[in-house]
Structure formats: C-alpha cells, structure tokens
Amino acid sequence: MTVVLAIDTATPAVTAGVVRRGPSGVDVLGERVTVDPRAHAEQLTPNVLGALADAGLSMADLEAVVVGCGPGPFTGLRVGMATAAAYGHALGLPVFGVCSLDAIGVDTEGDVLVVTDARRREVYWARYRDGVRVGGPAVDAPADVPADASAVAGSPEHAALFGLPQLPPTVPTASGLVRAVDWDTPPEPLVPLYLRRPDAKPQQQSARP
Known part of the structure; x- marks a missing residue:
C-alpha cells in the first residue's frame, strides 16, 4: 500500500x-x-x-x-x-x-474525447479508448478537433461544443x-506540457552597421 x-x-x-x-x-x-x-x-x-x-x-x-x-x-x-x-x-x-488529460480520460469507457479550456477560443484535447490515450494531446480550435468519438468528457462548457453525450469527470x-501513473517505471524529471510557444519572444539584436 x-x-x-x-x-x-x-x-x-x-x-x-x-x-x-x-x-x-x-x-x-x-x-x-x-x-x-x-x-x-x-x-x-x-x-x-x-x-x-x-x-x-x-x-x-x-x-x-x-x-x-x-x-x-x-x-x-x-x-x-x-x-x-x-x-x-x-x-x-x-x-x-x-x-x-489522462487524469480525466483514465476514468472513461469506450471511445471518448477529453477537452479542457485552452483559451483563445481553443481547446486542449486527447482521445481515449477504454481509458487509454490513443491520440493527442494537442491544442486546436474546436472545429479542427477530430470529433468522431462516441462521447466527450472534461470542461462542460467546451464539451458542449461537440454535440456528443457528455461524461464525467469534468x-x-x-x-x-x-x-494515470505508470508505477512500474521510475519517475522522470517533470516536464510541463504547454503545447504552445511562449507569447513573449526575445527581441532580436539589431545588426551592427
């Protein structure tokens, strides 16, 4: 235990x-x-x-x-x-x-799309089959997300955009x-999944004359 x-x-x-x-x-x-x-x-x-x-x-x-x-x-x-x-x-x-997203998808059954709010009128998404991720994670506008799943879980507001039966968890x-942890594998260094490049970009130095 x-x-x-x-x-x-x-x-x-x-x-x-x-x-x-x-x-x-x-x-x-x-x-x-x-x-x-x-x-x-x-x-x-x-x-x-x-x-x-x-x-x-x-x-x-x-x-x-x-x-x-x-x-x-x-x-x-x-x-x-x-x-x-x-x-x-x-x-x-x-x-x-x-x-x-795995922490949501692992508790689903069947072919399920999981979405959360990515702001900028986009969603983070991943696809699951019987709790196992088979696609994603990715960030896209809702219209560009493959929505041929049988149900959707995650953020209720964004799940409602897909016209599919909504499942918990949200x-x-x-x-x-x-x-969602693979307990048979030693932990690796923590790496954030941003899926976007930073908004702030370093200014390029101007070439010297």
Missing part, C-alpha cells in the same frame, strides 16, 4: 487529494477541489492540508507525489509542478508527472491522477 498526494492545477480546478494505492486499486482518503482559475497559488496549499485532514493523516505519512503536468497555461502549471517538486524535495519522496481527479 502506498499513500500518495495527488495535485493538479492545469485547469481552472485546483485539485488536491490523498489516495491510498494498493493491489486492489485506489482509495481516495481525502480530496479538495476548488474551481477558480485565478486562485491556484492561494488555494493549492489549503486544499492539500484540507485533504490530509480529511484523511486523518499528516505530511509524514505520504510516500509519493503525483502532479498533473498539463497541457495548461504557464501560470497554473507552474504553481502545481513547483509545489509538487517542493514536497518531493522536502519529504524525500518520488514525484511522478502525468498528463492532466476535471482531473485525485483518483485519476494516481491511476
């Missing part, structure tokens, strides 16, 4: 949960989710502490950390990933990064984050 802290800040939802993982599956001991796209930094630590309190555990009981690495906006991802790395360093725990969950 492994007690895992799972966090995600890749969407407007600030997810933090404490999950016990064992041979029979995962058991969510405590979970706090706050939907506020402008409060990732303010809400993440309170949600972590609240989930631990709900589970009746302390930081000393944790044995691993899982964090969603996007796709998502720079600011949101930075909060979650930096926090996960800090917990791992301070507590001496392995930190596993997963695709945040945001990354603690259970989904833990289930």
